[in-house]
Amino acid sequence: MGQIHVLPAHIQNKIAAGEVVERPSSIVKEITENSLDAGATVIEVFIKNSGMESIKVVDNGRGIDYEDRSLIFERHATSKLDTAYELFEIRSLGFRGEALASIGAVAKVSLQSMSEGSTPFKMVISGGDYETDTVWHERPGTIIEIKDLFFNTPARLKYIKNLRTETGKIIDIMQRMALNNPDVSFRLVFDGKDRFKTTGSGNLKEVINILYGTQVSSNAIPVSGTSPDYTIDGFIVRPEVTRSNRNYINLSINNRHVRHFKLSQSIINAYHTLQPKDKYPLVFLNITMDPKLIDVNVHPSKIEVKLSKEAELLKLMEDTVKNGLMETQLIPEVEHKKPKQEQFDQPAIDFTKREEQIREHIDTYEPPAKHMPQTPFRQEKSMEDLQSKQPYTNPFKQNTPVQKETGKPADIPAFVEQEPLPEKQKLPYLEIIGQLHGTYIIMQNETGMYLMDQHAAQERIKYEYIYKNIIKEDDGIPLLIPYTFEFSFDDVITIDEKLSELQSLGFDIEKSGMKQYTVSRYPSWIKAQNPEEDINDLIDFISHTDHFDVKKYREEMSIMMSCKQSIKANHYLDKNQMTALLEELGKCHSPYTCPHGRPVIIHMTTYEIERMFNRIMK
Template sequence: MGKIKELQTSLANKIAAGEVVERPGSVVKELLENAIDAQATEINIEVEQSGVSSIRVVDNGTGIQTEDLGLVFHRHATSKLDEDDDLFHIRTLGFRGEALASISSVAKVTLKTCTDNEEGQEIYVENGELLNHKPAKAKRGTDILVESLFYNTPARLKYIKSLYTELGKITDIVNRMAMSHPDIRISLVSDGKTIIKTNGSGRTNEVMSEIYGMKVAKDLVHITGDTSDYHLEGFVAKPEHSRSNNHYISIFINGRYIKNFLLNKAILEGYHTLLTIGRFPICYINIEMDPILVDVNVHPTKLEVRLSKEDQLFELIVEKIREAFKDRILIPQNDIDKLNKKNKVLDNFEQQKMDFEKRKQQAAQTHHDKVQRSDGETEDKAFEQSAPSEAMTTNNFNHSYIKEEPYSDDAYTQSQREILFDMDDVQEASVDQLDDTSDVKGSVSQDPTRRVPYMEIVGQVHGTYIIAQNEQGMFMIDQHAAQERIKYEYFREKIGEVSNEVQNLLIPLTFHFSKDELILIQQYKEELDKVGVHLEPFGGHDYIVDSYPVWFPKAEAEEIIKDMIEYVLEHKKVDVKKIREDAAIMMSCKKSIKANHYLKNNEMADLVNQLRETEDPCTCPHGRPIIINFSNYEIERLFKRNM
């Protein structure tokens, strides 16, 4: 008798469940995708004990017809595919027909459903078998309850993490689904407590504010772009909101959340030197494309996909993120609590005008009363002291900041003091009102087109940080980081102009490679020759290099050559642009002012003026901030002058 036999259906489903249903979050993901495919506009998720005890998903979608209920929990039963060609034009989130069969094989499932033309139905499935089917009262849509997850596979149950960890995974899945489908009202309730609730407005940035908070949402920048094959749209947060891991990068293709190393790399390349090494941005990117360009059927959980024309998409992402931050002021403010902050100046102009008019009327009334008991000179002085001049106030309304009188307690200056302005508002502001101090020693020249605002040099702290001020408040400037940025952009330009001239080494460098590395080296030897790295056989597995390009920093030539060869072995290509970029960063760092180096006021002003001429004056090449702003409001709060 033969040894090969076909597995029982229940056993096959449990094996499949090991790939599809890894944890409670996997169940939530699959049921959410089914609800979205059913054209639901409202989806409510309830979990008990982080989904281990029960998961309930209720939607108002199209529902399931009575005649289909017998097949719902069969493996590879789906309404999404009819022919082989359909596999290459997939626009739905679920299509493999594995989810419900896998879930029912490791849990107890109760499903209620109702369509427009039929009465409600209820079925109960346990261990993959349909045990009960009866009519039931149900609203249009589907209500599915999953209980006792992994009750019959205790080996998997013991690998469930803590309840907090599992709830975090569920929350993360719901967050991403909500971002990619902002037009659907989605709520998540855990043990009776609401965790997430979106309004279905269709605005992704509103969903992101619900997830990441208003502080991040306020600093989101919208990006959009097209090629012949791709349409890209999304939001990227300013670099100051970076995180220590890439968990906050959300990429979607045709509304499907995916993970893709190359696209993650494109996002980081887009931020370039705006991010510190080891930091990652908060961003949401949705890519619309013809389904034939993407294969979503390469992994059971459908998280990993294969893309056509990846290079084209890579360049589009890099270009649009760089454009998003190209002309923006990215000077971070310190993290003092801003309880009374007003987000936009324009929202407060009308109130200020009303306050001024009220103040003016009160002054006029005072003026009128005093006419009857004193001379005109006293009256005029009383009016001048009661309100600022109309011309000055009108000027202030045309500017993005107002000179504050921090020691005054009158109502008008108090209303001014409560306003804390965004740097974007300052960028759009008129600069006509600023004093012309460009010729004063120790002042930074004024130019409204630059991303570093006008400021006056005050002094230096520990020979390391430059202190400057303007009407927005106080600024601290890292002098090393500032000169690093200046020199980096200079070296980057100069290195790019250098030809492949080489300089001979007095003592050749010797490199030893393994057999598999030798194959790659031989394959890419011509590319290495083109960038000035000439590898010559030296017997056995050894190669020597007896010259290097003149644009290499002399002291680091050996290190750069090693890096180039290692880059070829790892990435199987030669990236001259990246190598020259790294060289420019290295040279700028070593040749910049160090800490504890004291400068004169005119030297500090000259340094900041040069910084204002750079393309990205807000971060050094390593992504560290160069300038930090302390607003007048924050300084007053530190000294308890404004509570």
């Protein structure tokens, strides 16, 4: 007698529930996605006891037709697919028809719904068995409530240990839903208390403000990028706002939240040297593409995806984020928290009048020639040429010559007229005041006070110079007497595999024996007193690195060399040295952070300074 048989439907559903319904947050995700697919513009989610007691989702979507009610809790029953071909261009969030059948198999479910022109109904199912099926009150949309989750699967129930963790996962799911659908109003309620509510206005920045607060939303930068196959748009957050893990990299494809390590890594690469090590950015980006270029039928959770033309998308993502960061000024503001103290009756300063006084002072001010700051983007000239040929020019005044003490307009030098300034300067005009503790350079302009970390500034200058001019392919340094290195047999195989990578770094290296390698040329950026030792260490390092990246190695070497060669703290500079440092920083591609991601300059506004002295009572 044969032993193979088909399992009953209720057992099949329990098996499927093991993949689809992992925890309460899985149910929230599946039901909410159904509401979105139904065209709902208002979705309310009510949670009791972290979802273990009750999960209730109310929407105003199209609802379910009365004639379809018998198929709602059947496996692979769906309204979103008709043919196998449609699997290759999924346009809905759900499509498998497994969620409701799986949920109904491990919980007590009550569902009431009505579609336009159809009879409203209510159904109750418990552990896969129908209990009631009745006509219900008229109410457009759908209400579904799940109670006593995992009541008939004790092992799964024991897996749920920490209710706080379950709460956090539900909040995370709902936040991502709200971010991916800013035109839908979401409300999340835990045990009768609202956690958040969005307006559904379609304004993503407003949603970011509701979910993450003003610090994040006020530092959000809009970005967009396009290619023949992909469009990226959304917001990235300035690098001074960081998180300790990459969970705040919010990515969606066609408004579906996805997890994709390579895409997240391309964003982190774009922030490289703008954030401290082991800190991660906040981003809120949606990728629009033809559904034929993405496969979402990879895992039951539908979060993991496979992409066509992945390399093109990774490059577009990194370029989009990097361009967004480079197009904005990244000097962090100093936040001042007002102390609790008695308020004094003191009139507020008239900023309009004060600003006019500051501008008048700047316009007529002509510093001593030997201390005159050079605008970072002007044509490179020696300090002597500038002192002898050009009076001080206020960069805030456009197309207006500087007034000398005589009151007559000064002649503008020819080279200034002929040389167009860039569209956007990376650093504002800054006037150097002095130095604090031999470490920080104090500066000012009409907007307030600036502090520059001299070590971080020179570190950024040297990093960009070394990476651009030294750490690159060159003719290298030939050796009259080649170096010969011997390694163990265990290392020989890996070294043989990495010879091409060593050659790309500028080495002439070849195998000269069973365990010997001969180096007849090495790159010029190896400047140590004992290059033979450094070469040996480098070969050993590359041979023991699984995924050696030449570009990344050069970058890390640039960071290390720039840090060692830069000014240290408690090193006093004269005015000319400080001016020269500021000028060189202004020429940098990214003058806002050191290569390790620490800020180079911070800004304290005049308004904040006035508040600290209680000149302003707001």
